[in-house]
Amino acid sequence: MSTQESRIKEVIIESNDKKRTADMTASLIEFHYYEDVFSPTITAKMVLVNANQTIAPVNDEGEVKGELMGVYNGLPIRGGERVKITIEANSSTNKNLEFNYEDTFLYVSSVSDIISNSQRELFTLHLTSRAAITNETSRVGGRFDPGNSISTSVEKILKEKLGLSPQQIEVEKTTNKYGFIGNMRKPFTVLTWLASKSVPNVSGDATAGFLFYQTQRAYHFRSIDKLIMQNPVAAYLYSETVEAFDNEGNKIPNDFKILGYQTERNQNLVEKLKLGAYSSYRTFFNPLTFTFTDPQKGVFRHGDYKDKVNKLGDDFKLPKLNETTVRDLGDVPTRIFTSVLDVGTLHKTPKDFDARTVNADQAKYQSQTVMRYNTLFTQILKMTVPLNTNLIAGDVIKCSFPKVSEKDKSQVDDEQSGLYMIKELCHYYSTEHSYTSMKLVRDTYGNNPEAREEESSQFNEDGTRKTDSRSYTGGNYLDSGWGALF
Numbered sequence: 001m002s003t004q005e006s007r008i009k010e011v012i013i014e015s016n017d018k019k020r021t022a023d024m025t026a027s028l029i030e031f032h033y034y035e036d037v038f039s040p041t042i043t044a045k046m047v048l049v050n051a052n053q054t055i056a057p058v059n060d061e062g063e064v065k066g067e068l069m070g071v072y073n074g075l076p077i078r079g080g081e082r083v084k085i086t087i088e089a090n091s092s093t094n095k096n097l098e099f100n101y102e103d104t105f106l107y108v109s110s111v112s113d114i115i116s117n118s119q120r121e122l123f124t125l126h127l128t129s130r131a132a133i134t135n136e137t138s139r140v141g142g143r144f145d146p147g148n149s150i151s152t153s154v155e156k157i158l159k160e161k162l163g164l165s166p167q168q169i170e171v172e173k174t175t176n177k178y179g180f181i182g183n184m185r186k187p188f189t190v191l192t193w194l195a196s197k198s199v200p201n202v203s204g205d206a207t208a209g210f211l212f213y214q215t216q217r218a219y220h221f222r223s224i225d226k227l228i229m230q231n232p233v234a235a236y237l238y239s240e241t242v243e244a245f246d247n248e249g250n251k252i253p254n255d256f257k258i259l260g261y262q263t264e265r266n267q268n269l270v271e272k273l274k275l276g277a278y279s280s281y282r283t284f285f286n287p288l289t290f291t292f293t294d295p296q297k298g299v300f301r302h303g304d305y306k307d308k309v310n311k312l313g314d315d316f317k318l319p320k321l322n323e324t325t326v327r328d329l330g331d332v333p334t335r336i337f338t339s340v341l342d343v344g345t346l347h348k349t350p351k352d353f354d355a356r357t358v359n360a361d362q363a364k365y366q367s368q369t370v371m372r373y374n375t376l377f378t379q380i381l382k383m384t385v386p387l388n389t390n391l392i393a394g395d396v397i398k399c400s401f402p403k404v405s406e407k408d409k410s411q412v413d414d415e416q417s418g419l420y421m422i423k424e425l426c427h428y429y430s431t432e433h434s435y436t437s438m439k440l441v442r443d444t445y446g447n448n449p450e451a452r453e454e455e456s457s458q459f460n461e462d463g464t465r466k467t468d469s470r471s472y473t474g475g476n477y478l479d480s481g482w483g484a485l486f
Helices: 130-136 150-160 187-195 269-275 302-308 366-375
Strands: 008-014 021-023 028-036 043-050 082-087 097-099 106-116 121-129 169-171 210-214 219-223 235-238 260-266 279-286 299-301 336-340 379-386 396-400 418-430 434-442
Touching (some): 008 028, 028 210, 106 130, 121 130, 150 169, 150 219, 269 366, 279 366, 299 302, 299 366, 336 366, 379 418
Parallel strands (some): 235 396, 279 336
Antiparallel strands (some): 008 021, 028 043, 028 418, 082 097, 279 299, 379 434, 396 418, 418 434
């Protein structure tokens, strides 16, 4: 990992008719690559300055005619062009960023900031994956059998509607089944809708809530519960000094040093109360039996489930309702959910139907999902580190921050430090530097030693993970103390 510039090995733009290409390798001055666990597709942005390359325009018959002109109007670039990109790693611990074969090519979605004169042209290309374009030209129709698990339906949509191969997808198995009609909605719309209804195939309760997103590795359909239970793939340390040393005087590598960070959010209690993240009341109507949910079973309390969910840190203790009661804000419903149960609409024959059987019972996942999605954003942190292309959205990393203290500045802030999940990241390349910026989230506060094995057992002496087959590195610098960091 390093902040030094990376070598742009290849940037090739191919015309929509596939007959001509433009080599823009020497023209690239900035490249931004983005991933987000709440985005179904990766995106990128590159800034090009072209001063030397010209190309002759092509008429409607495909004949090259006319005076030479810049690439933007000569190729031309109008959207949908295929872009081949290879950026070499700037250190031995990083890997190349490659979009240079059929399943990984990026495509121009739009062009902005176009400036041209007689000597040069400058423009910004906004890029996306092929599936993002396919999504706009495809619709999900037909009936999906209620006997199939949601993950089975997800795999079918990814393969048949988006044309993805098995090597391009990672779908976590769901324990609940669900039948539905596609209603000619777009694939991404259906997949994100199904994510909110999915329960992972694990023992226990209160684990509802999936995410559908793309990384440089694959398209993922994964539960929040299993994502946050991953072992951390890297450990980062914040220091205000240019160089940091441990207690023995050994220099700590800057590869895993936090260059800058900002806490964007540290709890929004009122918003979460409005959303029903801690307690809600559910009432559902059964159109066949003409009955409503038993009032005694309608209340959902966060406190009843908090010990059944996996967490990145320690539990957040909710404030009391008032000074005269022992009840807290999780004991009183702050949101009411109402719905009509999906019963019997997809059964082929009456004998296949049981009026007691609800198609993906909302009572078993709806409030759980609301709790899971909203508590995930209890803390939001923005952070910039040296380029680390091994990281992907959805990874868990360990961050260590100093405690604000007049006496001992070598202490770790146990509340701010701990494990975070990467919600989104950007790999940034320029002609001078390379960085990775991230938005990190977590559902609780501080370190939770009971939720993870001891950090000292997770890393080898050289900083390499013992248990992670992806072989990420990240120094567990806290084992040797902070020493003269400040």
